[in-house]
Amino acid sequence: MKIVIPSIGLYNFKTKTNSPVRIIAVKDMNGEIIYVRKFSPAVYKFSINFPVGGCYDIMSDNNTDIYIVSTEPLYKPYLPSLPITNFDGNHCSGKIIERAGFDGSPASINLQCGHIVVNEKFLAMPKYAREFILAHEEGHMSHESEDDCDYYALKKIIDNGGNISPCLHALNNVLSRNVNNNIRIKKFIDTINKLT
Numbered sequence: 136m137k138i139v140i141p142s143i144g145l146y147n148f149k150t151k152t153n154s155p156v157r158i159i160a161v162k163d164m165n166g167e168i169i170y171v172r173k174f175s176p177a178v179y180k181f182s183i184n185f186p187v188g189g190c191y192d193i194m195s196d197n198n199t200d201i202y203i204v205s206t207e208p209l210y211k212p213y214l215p216s217l218p219i220t221n222f223d224g225n226h227c228s229g230k231i232i233e234r235a236g237f238d239g240s241p242a243s244i245n246l247q248c249g250h251i252v253v254n255e256k257f258l259a260m261p262k263y264a265r266e267f268i269l270a271h272e273e274g275h276m277s278h279e280s281e282d283d284c285d286y287y288a289l290k291k292i293i294d295n296g297g298n299i300s301p302c303l304h305a306l307n308n309v310l311s312r313n314v315n316n317n318i319r320i321k322k323f324i325d326t327i328n329k330l331t
């Protein structure tokens with residue numbers, strides 16, 4: 136369903152009927168998925184940060200009607216900056232180079248020039264995942280460990296008025312299932328749980 140978000144802020148929603156929702160996804164005016172969240176158990180109310188006002192499409196798994204109950208200032212829990220541990224990098228150039236077919240992760244950063252190289256897998260991802268991945272790569276300019284870069288990406292997205300749950304969703308869907316990645320996701324969840 137289409138919904139108008141008049142201005143920046145945290146919007147509290149309710150389902151109009153007695154049917155709870157399990158999955159929420161939000162598309163922006165360009166049709167890009169900017170938010171996704173899975174609830175377990177299903178819920179009758181939820182909240183989403185909108186860093187930009189406009190017309191959005193809110194989709195739920197059961198197509199129930201959803202309406203805005205109230206608005207608040209953006210939810211921005213404080214995350215302290217990590218100490219910088221990697222002195223090899225200069226600055227992220229912000230330049231993104233599309234290169235088809237390289238193996239492994241959907242993106243990587245060249246620490247000398249700060250350019251981020253992405254592949255087709257990256258380009259096919261929803262916007263919220265691309266934003267998280269780019270922020271993670273930027274994190275490698277100042278941090279070495281994957282955990283620290285995940286934290287850096289989470290902090291950047293929160294500081295910019297974004298939402299926490301799509302970050303977890305992005306990380307969950309990028310990483311393959313193995314022991315090390317499971318530990319990495321667990322650490323990320325621990326960080327999020329301390330915030331909420």
Ligand SMILES: [Zn+2]
Pocket residue numbers: 271272275281284
């Ligand atoms: Zn990394």
